[in-house]
Amino acid sequence: MKLKYLILCICLLFGASLFSQNDTITLTNGDRIVGEVKKMDRGVLIIKTPYSSSDLKVKWKKVNTIKSTEHFLIISSNGERLKLKGLQTHKAANINVVSGGDKAIHLTDIVFIKPVKDGFVSRLNASVSFGYNFTKASNLSQLSVASTLGYTSSFYSIGITFNSVRSNQDSVEEIQRTYGELAFNYFLERDNFLIYQSEFLSNSEQKLKLRVTNKLGFGKYFIHNNQMFLAGVLGVAWNNEEYEASLIQSRNSGEAYASLAVNMFDYNDLSLVSNLTAYPSLTEKGRVRTDFKMDLKYDLPLDLFVKLGFNYNYDNKPVEGSSYSDYVIRTTLGWEL
Structure with a gap:
């Protein structure tokens, strides 16, 4: 019986470690989603969460803020391609801006987001x-x-x-x-x-x-x-x-x-x-x-x-x-x- 409890504790700790570096997304209606940003393309943000067997899909125009510590490739509407370490949304002239390192870009100008760490299959x-x-x-x-x-x-x-x-x-x-x-x-x-x-x-x-x-x-x-x-x-x-x-x-x-x-x-x-x-x-x-x-x-x-x-x-x-x-x-x- 003690062995079962030990295995259960290890599994819980392992699962917690998988989501210890969570990405946080806040929507325009105030809802908050915690998970892992998989990508944003063609106006749709895809998020993997520990509480859903399938990825969540959210329209990018419904996203108000986003926060992550991962590395990302971001493409803007003018074709600029940025590699950012971490994402943090803040207000600039009443417009939501995503920043990472010494770079910043308006939320509405982003057309593509992809974690750089992703492997070949992803x-x-x-x-x-x-x-x-x-x-x-x-x-x-x-x-x-x-x-x-x-x-x-x-x-x-x-x-x-x-x-x-x-x-x-x-x-x-x-x-x-x-x-x-x-x-x-x-x-x-x-x-x-x-x-x-x-x-x-x-x-x-x-x-x-x-x-x-x-x-x-x-x-x-x-x-x-x-x-x-x-x-x-x-x-x-x-x-x-x-x-x-x-x-x-x-x-x-x-x-x-x-x-x-x-x-x-x-x-x-x-x-x-x-x-x-x-x-x-x-x-x-x-x-x-x-x-x-x-x-x-x-x-x-x-x-x-x-x-x-x-x-x-x-x-x-x-x-x-x-x-x-x-x-x-x-x-x-x-x-x-």
């Missing part, structure tokens, strides 16, 4: 979603898969995207569209960044066996706050295309490109991500390609979500026998980390 973000449709007539079936995986450090981020749609129907050749992307962002001062992307596309509608586009660009956030991001990119690209055997075998071209991306969030449980990119060719006179992407997501409990996605591709000079454009609409149910 810096990851991921999602996967599936959709399936079946129609008895002609045995029409369609399967769609969408997934993302990302890693964010103090000064760079890496992201992987994969989307695939396949459709089968009696007496009709299989229709498929597969898209993938690898992106590397290096963040500069004043909300500027460098970006390298490698994209691949396989599309039966446009007779594409494979299109690989490697892009290098310079980008800037025009709007970067807790409700939306708006960014633009200018750069150059090299496009390599392989078509079905009945058409021209390959097609290579150098291109310039301009891209505009918007990410809207903090609209209850809705968020919108959209991107428009134009590729005027530098080596094929008069050729212009355009890609448009849009994802509308509705968050559900337990980190689940429903997503409506739309992708559109246009080429004003396709190879003979293929279509000028192609689009896909997909509805999926998914989960995110």
